[in-house]
Amino acid sequence: MKPILLQAHERSLTKILYNKDGDLLFTASKHNLPNVWWSINGERLGTYNGHNGAIWDMAVTSDSMTLCTASADQSAILWDTETGKIMHQLTAKSPVRSCGFSLTNNILCVTTDKAMNQPCFIKFYDVRDGAQLENSAPFRDIEMTDSKVNRMIWGTVEDYIITGHENGELRQYDWKTGEKIKTVHEHENLIKDLQLSKDRTMLVTASKDTTSKLFDAKDFKELKSFKTDRPVNSAAISPLKHHILLGGGQEAMEVTTSHTKSGKFEARFFHLIFEEEIGRVKGHFGPINTLAFHPSGKQYSSGAEDGYVRIHDFDQSYYDFEYDF
Numbered sequence: 001m002k003p004i005l006l007q008a009h010e011r012s013l014t015k016i017l018y019n020k021d022g023d024l025l026f027t028a029s030k031h032n033l034p035n036v037w038w039s040i041n042g043e044r045l046g047t048y049n050g051h052n053g054a055i056w057d058m059a060v061t062s063d064s065m066t067l068c069t070a071s072a073d074q075s076a077i078l079w080d081t082e083t084g085k086i087m088h089q090l091t092a093k094s095p096v097r098s099c100g101f102s103l104t105n106n107i108l109c110v111t112t113d114k115a116m117n118q119p120c121f122i123k124f125y126d127v128r129d130g131a132q133l134e135n136s137a138p139f140r141d142i143e144m145t146d147s148k149v150n151r152m153i154w155g156t157v158e159d160y161i162i163t164g165h166e167n168g169e170l171r172q173y174d175w176k177t178g179e180k181i182k183t184v185h186e187h188e189n190l191i192k193d194l195q196l197s198k199d200r201t202m203l204v205t206a207s208k209d210t211t212s213k214l215f216d217a218k219d220f221k222e223l224k225s226f227k228t229d230r231p232v233n234s235a236a237i238s239p240l241k242h243h244i245l246l247g248g249g250q251e252a253m254e255v256t257t258s259h260t261k262s263g264k265f266e267a268r269f270f271h272l273i274f275e276e277e278i279g280r281v282k283g284h285f286g287p288i289n290t291l292a293f294h295p296s297g298k299q300y301s302s303g304a305e306d307g308y309v310r311i312h313d314f315d316q317s318y319y320d321f322e323y324d325f
Helices: 130-134 252-257 316-320
Strands: 004-007 013-018 024-029 035-038 044-047 055-060 066-071 075-080 086-091 096-101 107-112 120-126 140-144 149-154 160-165 170-174 180-184 191-196 202-207 211-216 222-227 232-237 243-248 267-271 277-281 288-293 299-304 308-313
Touching: 013 055, 013 288, 013 299, 013 308, 024 055, 024 299, 024 308, 066 107, 075 096, 075 107, 086 130, 096 149, 107 149, 120 130, 120 149, 149 191, 160 191, 191 288, 202 243, 211 232, 211 243, 222 243, 243 288, 243 299
Parallel strands: 055 096, 191 232, 232 288
Antiparallel strands: 004 308, 013 024, 024 035, 035 044, 055 066, 066 075, 066 096, 075 086, 096 107, 107 120, 120 140, 149 160, 160 170, 170 180, 191 202, 202 211, 202 232, 211 222, 232 243, 243 267, 267 277, 288 299, 299 308
16 A cells, blocks of 8 residues: 655644545645645645634535635635635634534534633634625624533534534534533543544544544444544544544654654554454654545545655555454
8 A cells, every 4th residue: 555645734734634526635734825636646736825824624515616724823714626716714813723514515613712812612604694704703603611622523414513622522512502412521631533424423533532432423322432552633434444543643742752663653443343453554754633534435644743644545455354253
């Protein structure tokens, strides 16, 4: 499995994202320039120039026409994916941490950090209403008085969003009323990543407490738990096989003090049902910060603290592998 190595970011990767069709790969880093690539061969198509700070999150509409980026420069930008032109810039009073489009692409949700004497907010915009976007005036915002939101995704259906918090809580919020629907506290530390399965029924979490957990996305029932010996920065569910992919490693600030073999920077495959590790892929020389499966399940990409993106197309041996039990 020989990877395609993409080098365009000067700083560590924060987010990797495939579009719904899987032909485009979007990458973002602590540098201020997100990129878009052909996923099939790693050819760079362009750069989105407009932010002045690190990019923490990205979201793309299901028709791939609009890209949203959430940045530490206290703004979220809506881009024309094809031309790279800025359509709207939503300003906030603190860094924007995460963003996501609803299933119909009509509602945009962004979350802001608790910083600069500002509380954490969850904000909802109707992208069909130009006035809301022009004036950065959401039709609803929810103030977080306790633990800040670190990750946000839309739920199984368009009725609610799922948030992962700094204290390890998972919550559901109804965007129509702003009410909290459900809370579970299964992690002991910061939730770094949330991803849904292809059919949107299962949710996988990645946490700094060295575990990744699989939940029912609707009722938050814990289904499986995957234990490692390092902080887990990202987790993804294969759309093709019963596999979970985990990425992480030791704290970035400790990387220079250890050998590459002891840093534990491999991408790790676990069996979704039996919770056992079935394989590792080496390559990065820094902690993996973000992972994504191609919608077909025949490819995955990883982005790390080392500034590289690696696109891996699975060999035939991956498809032939059967777990013995």
